[in-house]
Amino acid sequence: MATPPIISARHLRKHFRGPGGARVEAVRDLTMDIAEGSLTAFLGPNGAGKSTSLRLLTTLLEPSGGTATVCGFDVVTQPAQVRARLGYIGQKNGAGLYQRVRDELTSQGALYGLGRAKTRRRVDELIEALDLGEVADRKTMQLSGGQKRRVDIALGLVPAPRLLFLDEPSTGLDPQSRAHLWEHILDLRRRYGMTLLLTTHYLDEADQFAERVMVVDQGRIIADDTAPRLKADLAGDRITLTLAGPWDGADAVVRRAAARAGVGEPEIEANPTTEGTRVVVRLDSGDRVLPGLITALHAAGHRVLAAELARPTLDDVFLGLTGRSLREEGQDSDVPTPETAGAIR
Numbered sequence: 186m187a188t189p190p191i192i193s194a195r196h197l198r199k200h201f202r203g204p205g206g207a208r209v210e211a212v213r214d215l216t217m218d219i220a221e222g223s224l225t226a227f228l229g230p231n232g233a234g235k236s237t238s239l240r241l242l243t244t245l246l247e248p249s250g251g252t253a254t255v256c257g258f259d260v261v262t263q264p265a266q267v268r269a270r271l272g273y274i275g276q277k278n279g280a281g282l283y284q285r286v287r288d289e290l291t292s293q294g295a296l297y298g299l300g301r302a303k304t305r306r307r308v309d310e311l312i313e314a315l316d317l318g319e320v321a322d323r324k325t326m327q328l329s330g331g332q333k334r335r336v337d338i339a340l341g342l343v344p345a346p347r348l349l350f351l352d353e354p355s356t357g358l359d360p361q362s363r364a365h366l367w368e369h370i371l372d373l374r375r376r377y378g379m380t381l382l383l384t385t386h387y388l389d390e391a392d393q394f395a396e397r398v399m400v401v402d403q404g405r406i407i408a409d410d411t412a413p414r415l416k417a418d419l420a421g422d423r424i425t426l427t428l429a430g431p432w433d434g435a436d437a438v439v440r441r442a443a444a445r446a447g448v449g450e451p452e453i454e455a456n457p458t459t460e461g462t463r464v465v466v467r468l469d470s471g472d473r474v475l476p477g478l479i480t481a482l483h484a485a486g487h488r489v490l491a492a493e494l495a496r497p498t499l500d501d502v503f504l505g506l507t508g509r510s511l512r513e514e515g516q517d518s519d520v521p522t523p524e525t526a527g528a529i530r
């Protein structure tokens with residue numbers, strides 16, 4: 186028999202009263218099943234409803250409607266059972282300012298009633314796993330942003346939860362600390378086989394690390410799949426060509442080249458420029474089409490000055506779904522630009 190999902194939500198909703206009493210639909214219809222052991226990312230712009238979704242599933246907020254079970258328990262009627270089985274690391278640094286890291290972790294063990302010997306073992310293990318040895322006797326107020334975030338994660342892991350919720354674990358960290366934190370998150374997952382559900386607005390994180398990406402916008406999940414499938418199904422590749430002369434009915438050449446490569450119907454947009462023509466072709470498997478396309482264009486008398494193949498990013502997926510770019514919505518500037526390949530000059 187298949188293992189039941191560790192999280193199961195049906196039509197979960199949450200509204201708030203916003204400024205002036207206006208109704209804010211933070212989560213509109215959250216329906217999903219999350220498999221045990223998976224790593225899922227909620228990706229979306231600020232205010233999309235990611236944190237609220239996590240807070241509903243962790244019983245920190247009561248839903249306005251719908252149902253959800255976490256580890257087999259109902260979030261509304263059995264919140265204590267749910268909480269006992271999960272770790273939650275919120276956006277704000279939860280570590281106390283004046284306690285030493287080791288004491289902070291030990292207090293957490295006492296809070297969960299682990300017992301002294303078990304707490305000591307667990308704290309030592311987490312200090313080692315999260316590379317906190319050097320700062321274990323320092324007060325959390327003296328730590329860097331990345332170190333504090335690792336203490337937060339250690340705190341969430343003291344009770345050895347089966348399921349860990351991380352709300353924007355790496356926001357505000359510099360790229361090096363982000364990379365370091367991710368190494369730890371992935372290592373913890375390997376060690377403990379935990380299920381991870383996290384929110385992020387870093388496109389690259391969702392793309393690289395999550396097995397399943399749920400794109401959230403305005404309180405709804407608007408796409409839900411692996412990153413490669415989202416990109417292949419919802420965005421596709423883009424070939425940009427610069428031609429010396431006019432386009433003059435070369436659409437047929439492009440369509441034939443795509444058909445020869447066994448690729449579906451391309452979308453073609455040609456615009457005259459001062460140099461000649463700039464053509465954007467949207468299609469699947471552009472890498473298989475591009476070489477034959479250039480040969481075919483030359484054979485038809487067109488001079489190709491430049492050709493570039495861009496593979497889609499999750500931003501292209503979001504753009505395709507909403508008409509807006511995640512990057513334009515106050516995203517950080519360190520998200521990578523679209524990966525380009527096969528440029529011929």
Ligand SMILES: Nc1ncnc2c1ncn2[C@@H]1O[C@H](COP(=O)(O)OP(=O)(O)OP(=O)(O)O)[C@@H](O)[C@H]1O
Nearest residue numbers: 201202203209211230231232233234235236237238
């Ligand atoms: N306690 C609250 N009272 C009123 N409105 C709220 C409350 N919490 C969240 N909201 C609103 O609900 C919507 C969703 O917020 P939420 O924090 O879930 O988004 P998010 O996707 O996590 O955003 P961010 O990436 O900025 O954390 C926003 O419009 C937000 O202003």
